[in-house]
Amino acid sequence: MLVRMFSNADSIDAFASWRSLPAEHQPRWPDETELNAVVGYLRTLPPLVFAGETDQLLEEMADASRGRAFVLMGGDCAESFAESTAERIRAKIRTILQMAVLLTYGSSVPVVKIGRMAGQYSKPRSSATEVHEGRELPSYFGDAVNGHEFTAESREPDPRRLIEAYQRSVATLNLIRAFTQGGFADLSKVHEWNQGFVANPAYARYETVAAEIDRAMRFMRAAGVDDQSLRTVDFYSAHEALILPYEDSLTRIDSRTGRPYNCSAHFLWVGERTRQPDGAHVEMLSKVANPIGVKIGPDAKPAEVLALVDRLNPGGKAGRLTLISRMGARKIADRLPAIVEAVRKDGRPVTWVTDPMHGNTISASNGMKTRRLEDILAEIKGFFAVHEELGTHPGGIHVELTGDDVTEVLGGAEEVVEDTLGERYRTLVDPRLNHQQSLEMAFIVAEMLRDVSL
Incomplete structure (x- = not known):
């Protein structure tokens, strides 16, 4: 085996530091004793991924930082227990594989395939509570925390859901491995x-x-x-490292090196809302050997980003740190260059990836949350333009997508318009590209890759 379990002593000694720091966007668990019991149980369970797989991904992310590969990271905004079926998982894998084929064939660049899958069961929320028809209840933090139905019972954070998140992740990873290693790919x-x-x-x-x-x-x-x-293909898993007790419980020590790995996924990222250099999320990920990412929004300052490089990759190991910009189509040309230039001058390598989804969320006239495909593509084009101008490498894209024929994002060849948004609007949090919109994006990105000097 590539890893062994943490003993309780190992866990306390190695990771006590994050517990003393401010932790943003954590659920208000009603029973601390029950949460501790769940975390203790999760510590006894096998790892979801292995250190050797994670090391391999780190090398591939290093290639992307040098312009020798391109990262395709995609999947649901928030996975749900109800939709973690074999057919839905297969559809997402198929979509990502098709996009990867188009990117590879169109650009002759190897594609690193990463799914926002097998763990993306939690989401940060702007407010801890929400009001509907005059009634205030806890916000929906993802199926790992509470239910989407707007009832007091459903919205009560329940630590036992963390166990189901683990179990669903096991099943999803088993299917991913079967599909990608068993002939489907x-x-x-x-x-x-x-x-x-x-x-x-x-x-x-x-x-x-x-x-x-x-x-x-x-x-x-x-x-x-x-x-x-x-x-066959190598297909990696990723999610936002948001619920800290869950992530702590699935950290293991690699028996080869004695180094800690977060074994809940191959790749973890810290969100825009939780990337405080002196916060608990950054502290936790600073301790593990996984390749990790940080979301960088339009208000980020170059000094803040360099502080994150200091915390998360002080030694400058290639492939270790990915900076995922999420600026918005109208801001990327103004906000991203200073950050890229500061990191370039610093000299420590990072992998640059664009998230063209989160900075382009709008409300339709009917009040539904949506995005425009043209804005998403415009941000990707802006991302490529910035790196071409500064002589750095556009290393990948990070998109929210599904393999289903949903109507959540406006535009595309089979144009989704505001009047048709509600026909097949299935997401529980943010709107996703459907299958055909994802393929359209892949063709356009492949052309961009062909036109730049990677």
């Missing part, structure tokens, strides 16, 4: 990934690429090449 089956979808310009264009890949695969087989790497 075989490049000779790129046509099959599109079965069941109606005619659409994005699908038709994808079929053209799939036919070219088929032709290349037939040539390789005829030439006697049978590369196993074309039949």
Whole structure:
């Protein structure tokens, strides 16, 4: 085995530091004794991921920081227990694999595939409570904390949900490994990934690429090449490290090196709302060996970002730290360059990734939360333009998407308009790209990658 369990003594000695620091956006657990019992139980369970897998991802993130690879990170805004079914998981994996094929084929750049999956069961909220029809209840913090239904019983934070989050993550990771290692990801089956979808310009264009890949695969087989790497893919898991007792409970010591790894996911990130350099979230992730990320919003100052580099990657290890900018399409050209330039001058390597979703959230005329695909694409283009101007590498994209045919984001070839938003609006928190919008994005990003000097 690559890891062994923490003993209670190990855990207290290694991670007591975060508990003495301010921790933003934590649920108000009604029973501390029950929470401690749940955390104690989680400590006895096997890790969800292994140190060797995490080290491999760190090397691939290092390649992305040097312009030798491109990161594709995607999945639900917030996973739900009800939708963690085999079909829904398969659909998300299929969408990410198709996007990766388009990015790789269009740009000749290796793609690092990471799912916001198997752990994205919690979300920070602007307010600890919300009011509906004059009634105030705790906000929905994700299925790992409480229920979405607006009732007192559902909204009460329940520590036992952390156990279900772990169990659902186990099941999701098992399916991910089965699909990506068991033949589903075989490049000779790129046509099959599109079965069941109606005619659409994005699908038709994808079929053209799939036919070219088929032709290349037939040539390789005829030439006697049978590369196993074309039949399987490496697919990593990621989520926001928000609920600190859960993340602490799933930290383990690697038996090879004696170093601590957060074994709840391969990649963890700290959100824009919890990235205080002297806060508990940054302190916790500063202790683990995983590749980690930090969301950087439009109000971030270069000095703040450099302080995060000091805290999270003082030694400047390539692949260790990813800065995920989320500026908004109208602000990225003004706000991002000074930050990128400051980090470039500092000299310690980071992987630059753009989150074009969160800075572009709007309210439709009917009050529904949504985003415009054109704004999302504009922010990606702005991200590429900044890095091209400064001579740095645009390392990846971080997007909220689903494999389902939802109507949550405006625009796309099969144009979703405000009048149709409510037809298939399924998200519990933020709007996601649907399958065809995700493919449209992949084609455009592939063209951007082809046009820049990575």
